[in-house]
Amino acid sequence: MPKRPPQAADFEVDATGMYVMPGIVDDHVHIGGPPKNPDAEYVYKLWMAHGVTTVRGVPLTSHAMSVSERDRSARNEIVAPRMFNYQTAGSGWDQGPVDRPEQARAWVQWAVKNGVDGIKLFATRPDIAKELITTGRAFGLGTMAHLGQTGVAQLNAIQAARMGLQTVTHFYGHFEALMRDYVVQPWPADMNYDDEQWRFGQVARLWDKIHPPGSPEWTAYLQEHLKLGTVFNPTMTAYAAGRDVMALRSRDWHARYSLPSLIDFYTPSLLNHGAYFHDWATEDEVAWRNFFQVWFRLLNDYKRMGGRVTVGSDAGFIYNTYGFGTIHEMELLQEAGFHPLEIIQAATMNPALSLHEPKARPLEFGVVRQGLLADLLIVGENPLANLKVLYGTGATRLNTKTGQVEQVGGVRYTIKDGIVYDARKLLADVAAMVERQKQERAKAPRR
Numbered sequence: 001m002p003k004r005p006p007q008a009a010d011f012e013v014d015a016t017g018m019y020v021m022p023g024i025v026d027d028h029v030h031i032g033g034p035p036k037n038p039d040a041e042y043v044y045k046l047w048m049a050h051g052v053t054t055v056r057g058v059p060l061t062s063h064a065m066s067v068s069e070r071d072r073s074a075r076n077e078i079v080a081p082r083m084f085n086y087q088t089a090g091s092g093w094d095q096g097p098v099d100r101p102e103q104a105r106a107w108v109q110w111a112v113k114n115g116v117d118g119i120k121l122f123a124t125r126p127d128i129a130k131e132l133i134t135t136g137r138a139f140g141l142g143t144m145a146h147l148g149q150t151g152v153a154q155l156n157a158i159q160a161a162r163m164g165l166q167t168v169t170h171f172y173g174h175f176e177a178l179m180r181d182y183v184v185q186p187w188p189a190d191m192n193y194d195d196e197q198w199r200f201g202q203v204a205r206l207w208d209k210i211h212p213p214g215s216p217e218w219t220a221y222l223q224e225h226l227k228l229g230t231v232f233n234p235t236m237t238a239y240a241a242g243r244d245v246m247a248l249r250s251r252d253w254h255a256r257y258s259l260p261s262l263i264d265f266y267t268p269s270l271l272n273h274g275a276y277f278h279d280w281a282t283e284d285e286v287a288w289r290n291f292f293q294v295w296f297r298l299l300n301d302y303k304r305m306g307g308r309v310t311v312g313s314d315a316g317f318i319y320n321t322y323g324f325g326t327i328h329e330m331e332l333l334q335e336a337g338f339h340p341l342e343i344i345q346a347a348t349m350n351p352a353l354s355l356h357e358p359k360a361r362p363l364e365f366g367v368v369r370q371g372l373l374a375d376l377l378i379v380g381e382n383p384l385a386n387l388k389v390l391y392g393t394g395a396t397r398l399n400t401k402t403g404q405v406e407q408v409g410g411v412r413y414t415i416k417d418g419i420v421y422d423a424r425k426l427l428a429d430v431a432a433m434v435e436r437q438k439q440e441r442a443k444a445p446r447r
């Protein structure tokens, strides 16, 4: 062997012929919990098995548990990615809901002292949003907003960005800011936001109600975001079932890696978030397919101008299983027009920058560079040629010599903080958890 490092090592990886890239940073996650996935270990191992070495929890879970899990991961006491703790205003403290700007300010000051890394906004009242963003920024907290439909008429993506919001997650707020003939989305008269088939079915109808791609208004919108430094974190995978529910419901990995309890949670229901396919029609899917085309263009145009786009999965809902969803988001960026190298940038360096900048800290991970933390993934096949090789289930390929169909790829090793994890072993642990739950269910049949 040529050049070896001088010091003795705990573990030696022979990566001859393999491909190395920075560990993936998933910019939008939650860890679920009972009843859908009782153990966080299931989620952590799925992430790590897909090379995800850092996650932004928005929120990961409750504030107290997010802090303790983040710290345990930082000490490498658990097999889990590095975590960033984003929380909604008022979470964690005992001084009531944040319903006026002074409260918002007080909560931010409390949050800074109590282990919050950033603020997640929803349909937040504009005066409160402004206080959260301004005070948060002043104290080094990151900001991300899901500009929920119940508040978007008062605060859309460009208005929030003008307040200093860092990251717009999902698509909420973009399309509403670009509407052509309306200032409020023209909902049907019997629109019921709490009925999720209405909620998710109607958002897609915005696709042809906006200033069209390439129009002066469209370009000016993106240019203003670019100037303000807004980050777009689309989480397209979380909406992919809307355009083809059958495809997402029958993913190759569900049988082996999606817990039965998680599949239950995905199954149409009036109660579970994201289980909105009550009576999902071809027309709904067509609306979503049209919507995706416009959304793709928005993201790709923003990227082409130099805007920052980041990979986030928002998994644990809507047939979007942890780890697999992160890789699927990368595939969707390719569909949007990104080159695979740009996708890897969106999955590594871009979110890493977004996590470091509010803290005014130099980059510690997200690129392969001497002096940075050793957060890497190693895969036996070239992800630039086919992103599917990053899926735990790998990519399907016909071996033309043997005539056999093979599964190739799958992350081989995930390295976090210099600690090497065998990704296949992590997946085997996950498969065993799924199998165990299936057996428990077989023993105690449910009605």
Ligand SMILES: [Zn+2]
Binding pocket: 028, 029, 030, 058, 314
């Ligand atoms: Zn989410």
